[in-house]
Amino acid sequence: MPHFPSLPNSFAAHLPAxxxxxxxxxxxxxxxxxRFDFFEKLGVRARSEGMATQLIASGSPESAQLxxxxxxxxxLIGPRAPIGPGILHAHPGYLRGFWxxxxxxxxxxxxxxxxxxxxxxxxxxxxRFFFNGVAGWNLRQNVSKFPQAARxxxxxxxxxVFLQDIEHFASPVHYIDSAKMLKLVARAADGTRVxxxxxxxxxxxxxxxxxAFARKTANLVISEASVHDLAQASEMVVTQNSAAGFxxxxxxxxxxxxxxxxxxxATVVAKRPSLLVQVxxxxxxxxxxxxxxxxxxxxxxxxxxxxxxxxFADLAxxxxxxxxxxxxx
Numbered sequence: 001m002p003h004f005p006s007l008p009n010s011f012a013a014h015l016p017a018x019x020x021x022x023x024x025x026x027x028x029x030x031x032x033x034x035r036f037d038f039f040e041k042l043g044v045r046a047r048s049e050g051m052a053t054q055l056i057a058s059g060s061p062e063s064a065q066l067x068x069x070x071x072x073x074x075x076l077i078g079p080r081a082p083i084g085p086g087i088l089h090a091h092p093g094y095l096r097g098f099w100x101x102x103x104x105x106x107x108x109x110x111x112x113x114x115x116x117x118x119x120x121x122x123x124x125x126x127x128r129f130f131f132n133g134v135a136g137w138n139l140r141q142n143v144s145k146f147p148q149a150a151r152x153x154x155x156x157x158x159x160x161v162f163l164q165d166i167e168h169f170a171s172p173v174h175y176i177d178s179a180k181m182l183k184l185v186a187r188a189a190d191g192t193r194v195x196x197x198x199x200x201x202x203x204x205x206x207x208x209x210x211x212a213f214a215r216k217t218a219n220l221v222i223s224e225a226s227v228h229d230l231a232q233a234s235e236m237v238v239t240q241n242s243a244a245g246f247x248x249x250x251x252x253x254x255x256x257x258x259x260x261x262x263x264x265x266a267t268v269v270a271k272r273p274s275l276l277v278q279v280x281x282x283x284x285x286x287x288x289x290x291x292x293x294x295x296x297x298x299x300x301x302x303x304x305x306x307x308x309x310x311x312f313a314d315l316a317x318x319x320x321x322x323x324x325x326x327x328x329x
Contacts, residue, residue: 002031002032002033002040002043002055003034003039003040003044003046003047004021004032004034004039004043004054004055005032005054005055006054006055006056007054007055007056007062015052015066015071016052017072018051018052018053018071018072019043019051019053019054019072019073019075019320020053020054020055020056020066020072020073020074020075021039021054021055021076021077021090022058022063022066022074022075022076022077022079023056023057023058023078024059024079025057025059026078027077027078028055028057028058028078031077032055036307038090038099038305038307039090041307041312041313041316042075042316042320045316045317046317051073058076058078058079067087070085070327070328072086072327073086073087073088073320073323073324073327074086074087074088075087075088075089075101076088076089077089077090077091080106083103083105085323085327086324086326086327087103087323088101088102088103088319088323089101089102089103089105089109090106091107092145093300093304094145094243094247094263095134095138095247095300096143096145097306097308098305098306099305100304100305101304101316101319101320103323107262108241108259108260110262112262112299112303113260113261113264115303116265117265117298119291119294119298122294122297122298126297127293127296127297128293130293130297130300130301131250131292131297134300135250135251138247138250139228139250139251142226142228144226144227144228144247145243148226148228149225149229150226151226151228151229152225152226153229154195154225154229154232155193155233156193156235157189157193157194157195157221157230157233157234158188158189158192158193158194158234158235158236159185159194159195159234159235159236159238160194160195160196160230160233160234160238161181161185161194161238162197162199162227162238162245163178163198163199163202163206163210163239163240163242164199164239164240164241164242165199165206166240166241168203173240173241173260174240174241174258174259174260175259175269175271175272176240176259176270176271178206178240179213180273181240181258182220183213184276184280185276185280186213186217186219188277188280189219191219193221194219194220194221195221195222196210196214196221196222197223197225197227197230197244198210198222210222227244227247231251231253234253235254235284236254236255236256236283237253237254237255237256238255238258239255239256239257239258240258240259241257241258241261241262241263245261245263245267246263249263249266249292249295250292250296252290254267254268254286255267255268256268256269256276256279256280256283257269257270258270258271258276263299266290266292266295266299268283268286268287
């Protein structure tokens with residue numbers, strides 16, 4: 001039986017102190033069906049701590065009403081707002097099996113964007129063990145956020161550009177648009193091959209733009225190969241803030257990001273086209289000494305949560321207890 005039962009609307013105003021999941025349309029049914037260990041294990045722990053658990057559709061009047069009730073702790077999955085006392089944001093991380101549970105947001109909106117990474121504070125042995133396990137499994141199994149083509153060796157390339165579909169956001173988060181990125185990378189490659197991979201849900205107009213540009217740019221190759229093969233074949237990866245950029249860190253590849261990004265600590269950030277031109281020629285030497293093993297350990301093991309681990313419930317509950325304390329302050 002799922003541990004976050006759907007809340008009947010008529011009961012919204014009469015709840016005891018509860019851990020309430022506010023789920024967006026694409027998440028609600030899966031949470032209700034108990035398909036995520038993340039929520040199932042949280043539900044078990046909440047009940048053992050004497051808190052009721054509830055699930056409600058985000059965006060409903062009842063959800064809006066409950067979010068103002070400081071008697072509860074709220075977890076949002078899907079909606080990005082609100083942010084405030086007693087509210088946490090959940091979402092799967094860039095690598096399968098890791099989850100955000102963050103007071104500010106997820107992905108490019110997470111609190112990690114403002115947190116400092118200090119490799120001197122990370123245990124090298126623990127980081128290497130973690131990195132080898134996580135990177136080794138993901139690369140061997142060809143695991144990514146979306147299904148990938150079977151692994152195969154590809155001809156070498158100057159770079160791979162992983163495209164997204166973030167330029168239509170009401171509040172822009174990209175520094176450089178897709179068309180400009182492609183043109184600058186293709187030009188900097190000076191005739192050397194550049195791969196571009198479209199996002200699985202790429203807008204038709206962006207797809208058409210890329211296809212038209214590739215037809216007149218001899219060194220630009222549109223590829224449907226695995227993100228891992230594309231990263232492996234390339235000297236560097238260029239993206240706005242794609243999960244594929246984060247995945248390239250598992251191969252210790254220089255990554256250039258051209259948008260607001262919460263894994264920016266491990267990348268070279270290009271906020272202007274002129275800067276992108278510059279860093280395309282300096283990213284490899286500038287990132288040569290970067291400690292990718294410690295970074296993935298810090299990001300994933302020390303800041304995200306892994307439901308498969310025995311300590312998951314304790315770590316998650318510490319964050320929930322902290323959020324609950326905010327509501328009582």
